[in-house]
Amino acid sequence: MRNNESSEDYLETILMLSEVKPVVRSVDIANELGYKKSSVSVAMKNLRERGNITVTDEGYIYLTESGKKIAESVYERHKTISEWLIGLGVPGNIALEDACRVEHDLSEESFEAIKKYIAEH
Amino acid sequence: MRNNESSEDYLETILMLSEVKPVVRSVDIANELGYKKSSVSVAMKNLRERGNITVTDEGYIYLTESGKKIAESVYERHKTISEWLIGLGVPGNIALEDACRVEHDLSEESFEAIKKYIAEH
DNA sequence: AATAAAAGTTAGATTTATCTAATTTTTGTT
DNA sequence: AACAAAAATTAGATAAATCTAACTTTTATT
Numbered sequence: 537m538r539n540n541e542s543s544e545d546y547l548e549t550i551l552m553l554s555e556v557k558p559v560v561r562s563v564d565i566a567n568e569l570g571y572k573k574s575s576v577s578v579a580m581k582n583l584r585e586r587g588n589i590t591v592t593d594e595g596y597i598y599l600t601e602s603g604k605k606i607a608e609s610v611y612e613r614h615k616t617i618s619e620w621l622i623g624l625g626v627p628g629n630i631a632l633e634d635a636c637r638v639e640h641d642l643s644e645e646s647f648e649a650i651k652k653y654i655a656e657h
Numbered sequence: 658m659r660n661n662e663s664s665e666d667y668l669e670t671i672l673m674l675s676e677v678k679p680v681v682r683s684v685d686i687a688n689e690l691g692y693k694k695s696s697v698s699v700a701m702k703n704l705r706e707r708g709n710i711t712v713t714d715e716g717y718i719y720l721t722e723s724g725k726k727i728a729e730s731v732y733e734r735h736k737t738i739s740e741w742l743i744g745l746g747v748p749g750n751i752a753l754e755d756a757c758r759v760e761h762d763l764s765e766e767s768f769e770a771i772k773k774y775i776a777e778h
Numbered sequence: 779a780a781t782a783a784a785a786g787t788t789a790g791a792t793t794t795a796t797c798t799a800a801t802t803t804t805t806g807t808t
Numbered sequence: 809a810a811c812a813a814a815a816a817t818t819a820g821a822t823a824a825a826t827c828t829a830a831c832t833t834t835t836a837t838t
Binding site: 621624625626627630631633634637638641642643645646649650652653 | 742746747748752755758759767770771774
């Protein structure tokens with residue numbers, strides 16, 4: 537029915553992991569998301585075929601330009617939404633969980649409007 | 658992976674339709690949501706089995722108490738979120754589409770926090 | 779009452795994203 | 809080099825929500 541929520545989550549996770557680890561492998565993603573390695577393996581194959589990631593011979597995963605663009609967009613939403621919810625008094629763990637879902641749901645228009653509003657208040 | 662988004666949508670649609678129509682039938686839901694009759698038929702069977710709706714011999718669909726509770730909760734979110742987005746300058750049609758998605762993804766805590774914030778501003 | 783139209787149901791297909799289990803490949807340690 | 813451990817892959821299963829196509833039942837019209 538909906539969008540590429542699953543793919544967006546994988547790309548976002550690759551970006552987040554790459555900020556704290558020297559290299560990102562399938563097994564790192566599996567641990568981070570709580571999925572089985574086999575699920576991640578299939579998902580990486582799809583992302584590779586769609587040109588959103590490259591995988592080296594050693595199994596190191598890198599975002600392509602298109603993948604990075606998606607990942608950064610989702611990650612920005614994640615941070616903006618979770619910080620905003622926390623600012624409204626929502627407990628951190630709940631705010632983060634909610635942000636993980638809502639980040640995929642908003643149109644560009646709505647997200648920009650929210651961002652602008654937050655910046656002004 | 659996630660919640661009962663589909664079921665919540667059906668229940669919300671039944672509630673919305675019941676506000677503007679004397680009775681609600683499967684075909685009305687199919688038209689409203691743009692689904693095939695067969696899909697709605699299966700979905701109504703599930704909602705019936707879960708005790709969220711009753712269906713009369715004539716095929717009229719009514720929410721049970723539990724169904725109404727879910728539907729009203731989702732519908733309130735729908736209205737609150739869409740009105741808020743519109744208030745931020747998001748075009749109406751986009752705000753409504755976004756609300757249709759976000760309404761299923763917010764925790765009770767986050768929704769209440771947003772509602773409280775809106776009421777105070 | 780006969781027939782057409784509308785509504786509802788059933789069976790089977792499709793897609794997506796996960797899983798388990800088994801296998802293969804790679805890496806690291808003795 | 810041999811072996812164990814870790815990582816990756818493959819094949820097949822499952823679940824959810826939709827679809828198409830065919831069929832049945834109900835309602836409305838002549």
